[in-house]
Amino acid sequence: MLRFAMLKKTALTMVAALTAVTVISQWGSFQDKAPRVWAKLSDAVWKNDTPTVGTLQGEAAVLMDERTGQILYGKNEHKRLYPASTTKLLTALIALEKGDPDAIVTVGNEALLRTQGESSAGLYQGQQLTLRDLIAAMMLPSGNDAARTIARYISELETGKQLTMEEGLQTFVDMMNKRAEELGAMESHFVNPHGLHDLDHYTTAGDLALIARKARQNKLLRDIVSESEHTVKSASTTLGPTFVNRNKLLQPASGYYFDGANGMKTGYTSAAGYCLVASANRGSKSYIAVILNSSSSDVWIDATKLLKYGFDRDRAAGYIP
Template sequence: MKREKGATAMKRLAAAFGIALIVIAAFQASGSPYASKARSLVERTVGTAVSTVASGGLQAEYALVIDAETGKTIYAKNERERAYPASTTKIVTALLALELGKPDELVTVGDEALPEDPEESRAGLKPGQRLKLYDLVEAALLPSGNDAARTIAVHFGRKAAGDPQLDEDAAQREFAKLMNKRAKKAGATNTRFVNASGLHDPNHYTTARDIALIAKDAMANKLFRQAVRATDYTASTGAAGAGGFAKAAWSNTNQLLQPGSAHYFEGATGIKTGFTDQAGYCLVSSASKGGKSVIAVVLRSTSKDVYPDAKKLLELGLGTAGDPAATKS
């Protein structure tokens, strides 16, 4: 039998998920002695991982898991609907920095590092400091430093405009143009970025599918993969024109990577956390096992469910990635 194509296969998979959910929920709700048999039947029909997601459910409003190599969709929930990305925005910020600059080039921190929001996540950067670009990327990714993201934006926004004296706000607008161009290159057709950090703006949005495609491109970059996989990182920072350097240390906010965390996931390889009141709890994650690699997206989940949601998707993806039943939408 030939492999089913796109929409038809996706409809069949969606129907399988629906059947799994209805069958398991009905038997469990009624307390039927046949509940375990129903689960066994569902697992034989559509797979153990599918049964787990169907019965356990996802709290995330938008979710997606794809094969990291082929981009094929393994599971999707409202994946084409607009959502706020929060700090998962920094995936494209970091990717652009690594594509446009050199890891060892020095970047001077300016007033853009000053807080825009009293509760924003920060790496602790101060105007006048100088960091290597790669260190700045880690500062944006690991502690989710908005100050680092804005510093990247100003640095490359000025380069794009050809004006090293361009004011911080104008430079950040120039960088947002680069972000949107890069998103489109990745295939993200329903995404618009207006800042490098992910601070809420009603005109700053994406979809689960778009951010997955951006993450897929990012994970193809060796330095990006290295950056998002780090559990901790120490950088040297110095003042412009001054001798001597101080140390700055950051830990990764992604608990899937932290061995001491209750949310640790063996095989996790990244990628980025996010939160704003409007976006809810967000997590773009990745994992590899047995030669399979997947990327999972969780948008607008809750503080207690964001990691369980991500782990369910990763488990599902690693169980079916590369399988002919995995479909491309």
């Protein structure tokens, strides 16, 4: 009996030692997989019973109360910066304001206009998709090909005539700038529907929050950006392609999952850095966080800090979101 107890103790010791070795050897990956924990242990702490945001790595940021439109936190919110693919929020908003989501759209030669390395949904000329599916192709995998197709389609719908690719894109850009101005986004200027870098294509964190708040008033758009993935429903018995959402706040296995996250759009170019418009809801409380020019990992932690700050404020005020 004594011998068995000693063997059992030895085995447990070996298991503990192996576990310790595994933890130490995999420590870096554990850190990568649990950024929410590390964010909580950072400088985003409560001071005198008051929540704080802490330090953000993004060059500009905004936290907006979605219901009221009130800005609860701002960092360089009026600084002109490049938005990258967060631009597509405005493209999607205009498309759903102007078009029928169930309309069938045929992809034209705009699918062939691709810059090396740009994000793509893999569309091809002659492919037919509903406008709803095209918006998913643009918003989830961030397809620039889908953005161009949408822009040309909506421009032809608006003008009532066939347009060349260049005419269609320019007409849509004019619509973008007009709609931004109507929304009060007066510090922005757009030259394309997707956000590829251009010196004359810029916005601010404050303007993006205004655009995002309006976009969230469209139920279909809210539904699309909250999907972790979207499968195209073909008219035949075969399902179409599946688009996976790049928003890691929505993906439980990403290591950046945020409870209550429900959108909205990622963005990156070398000039813009990593950008994100994030939204989350808990109970009756909903917030929109905008981060511009952060890093590949910090953009998620920045957004987490902002959204957490909003919900912590509610808790401090006696709300339980």
